[in-house]
Amino acid sequence: xxxxxxxxxxxxxxxxxxxVLELGxxxxxxVCGQILADLxxxxxxxxxxxxxxxxxxxxxxxxxxxxxxxxxxxxxxxDLKSEQGRELFLRxxxxxxxxxxxxxxxxxxxxxxxxxxxxxxxxxxxxxxLKGFMPGPYAHRMxxxxxxxxxxxxxxxxxxxxxxxxxxxxxxxxxxxSLGAVGxxxxxxxxxxSGVGQTVQATLFESVAYLMGQHMAGAAVTGEEPPPMPExxxxxxxxxxxxxxxxxxxxxxxxxxxxxxxxxxAFGFTDWTEDExxxxxxxxxxxxxxxxxxxxxxxxxxxxAELMALAEQASIPFAPVNKPIDLWHDRHLLxxxxxDNVALPDGGEALLPKMPLRLDxxxxxxxxQPPRVGEGAGDILHLAGLSSEAIEALVADGVLTxxxxx
Numbered sequence: 001x002x003x004x005x006x007x008x009x010x011x012x013x014x015x016x017x018x019x020v021l022e023l024g025x026x027x028x029x030x031v032c033g034q035i036l037a038d039l040x041x042x043x044x045x046x047x048x049x050x051x052x053x054x055x056x057x058x059x060x061x062x063x064x065x066x067x068x069x070x071x072x073x074x075x076x077x078x079d080l081k082s083e084q085g086r087e088l089f090l091r092x093x094x095x096x097x098x099x100x101x102x103x104x105x106x107x108x109x110x111x112x113x114x115x116x117x118x119x120x121x122x123x124x125x126x127x128x129x130l131k132g133f134m135p136g137p138y139a140h141r142m143x144x145x146x147x148x149x150x151x152x153x154x155x156x157x158x159x160x161x162x163x164x165x166x167x168x169x170x171x172x173x174x175x176x177x178s179l180g181a182v183g184x185x186x187x188x189x190x191x192x193x194s195g196v197g198q199t200v201q202a203t204l205f206e207s208v209a210y211l212m213g214q215h216m217a218g219a220a221v222t223g224e225e226p227p228p229m230p231e232x233x234x235x236x237x238x239x240x241x242x243x244x245x246x247x248x249x250x251x252x253x254x255x256x257x258x259x260x261x262x263x264x265x266a267f268g269f270t271d272w273t274e275d276e277x278x279x280x281x282x283x284x285x286x287x288x289x290x291x292x293x294x295x296x297x298x299x300x301x302x303x304x305a306e307l308m309a310l311a312e313q314a315s316i317p318f319a320p321v322n323k324p325i326d327l328w329h330d331r332h333l334l335x336x337x338x339x340d341n342v343a344l345p346d347g348g349e350a351l352l353p354k355m356p357l358r359l360d361x362x363x364x365x366x367x368x369q370p371p372r373v374g375e376g377a378g379d380i381l382h383l384a385g386l387s388s389e390a391i392e393a394l395v396a397d398g399v400l401t402x403x404x405x406x
Contacts, residue, residue, distance in 0.1 A: 013040025029102030030069035031177030037072035038364040044076040049401040052373035074376025077401035102130035128200040152208025176207040237284030248304040253317035266314035340366040374401035
């Protein structure tokens with residue numbers, strides 16, 4: 001007799017049964033929607049009929065935006081500027097639990113689909129507004145990730161003095177979109193008690209301020225302005241990049257005297273374990289003028305693989321300096337199942353990171369590839385009571401683009 005456990009269905013995803021309309025573009029809105037989609041919500045990405053979202057066609061730095069941030073979604077391609085499109089959209093709002101938008105300030109209100117109009121159609125709706133700024137003097141301003149990194153001090157802390165530098169990823173977009181998802185989850189929990197939805201707000205500028213809180217607190221505690229990261233003061237004696245014999249760089253951190261003794265033992269630097277000048281972390285900091293160049297010289301005789309193997313043996317913090325594309329071959333990500341094959345516009349595939357979250361060891365893998373324009377829209381249109389004939393008429397009028405789900 002076959003073991004019945006082999007045929008048990010996996011438990012439902014946490015947000016199974018939650019339905020979402022996402023008016024998201026670029027990164028912030030799509031990240032918020034993707035988190036909910038990965039967790040099992042049915043997310044309909046709202047975009048223009050025909051061409052769809054602009055991020056489908058970006059080049060250069062933005063070339064991967066659509067592929068990266070729109071998995072596990074369906075596409076609802078609807079003309080929100082037409083009266084028919086607006087009326088249909090509000091009809092669909094009555095069928096969902098959550099609406100996400102990160103349009104420019106005032107846009108959804110001008111279109112007649114702002115929070116007040118949408119929640120009038122559906123009092124249980126959670127309306128998530130993702131903007132550059134919270135209500136206040138800056139609320140009317142357009143914002144971008146790089147803009148708020150400059151305003152909020154992140155660029156100052158990243159680059160050397162006089163040369164502010166944005167972080168190497170869209171950290172503010174991703175953080176604010178993630179916080180929007182947190183707010184939505186909190187509002188869903190509260191709705192279970194109250195029966196009504198609420199408006200959730202998350203923003204770029206305030207997200208940068210949240211990131212800078214550690215430096216603001218440091219300034220308050222010490223009375224001194226924190227210097228940019230490239231110029232920060234020394235807390236640890238060894239917290240450096242080291243060149244290797246084969247032309248790579250490896251970061252090594254020695255943050256305790258226990259680390260130091262293990263490091264010297266693993267690397268064979270027995271002469272240093274007996275040197276009283278290097279016994280303590282502070283002593284090693286004071287000896288950096290001669291000690292660090294000598295350490296650089298010694299480690300430069302090792303290949304990257306040799307240095308990393310010895311650092312792992314010593315059980316100290318270390319890291320190779322990788323490029324993003326190196327993560328395709330990272331043995332930990334591959335072994336832990338941290339990457340999924342995502343379809344590319346040209347028909348190929350690429351390994352991209354899953355959401356870095358587990359519940360009881362369970363990951364949240366790819367279920368649906370990033371949708372084609374209008375793919376899956378029929379699911380919510382039929383749910384709202386539209387007949388096939390009515391949908392075809394709206395398609396003919398240019399109000400909708402509809403493709404069957406693959």
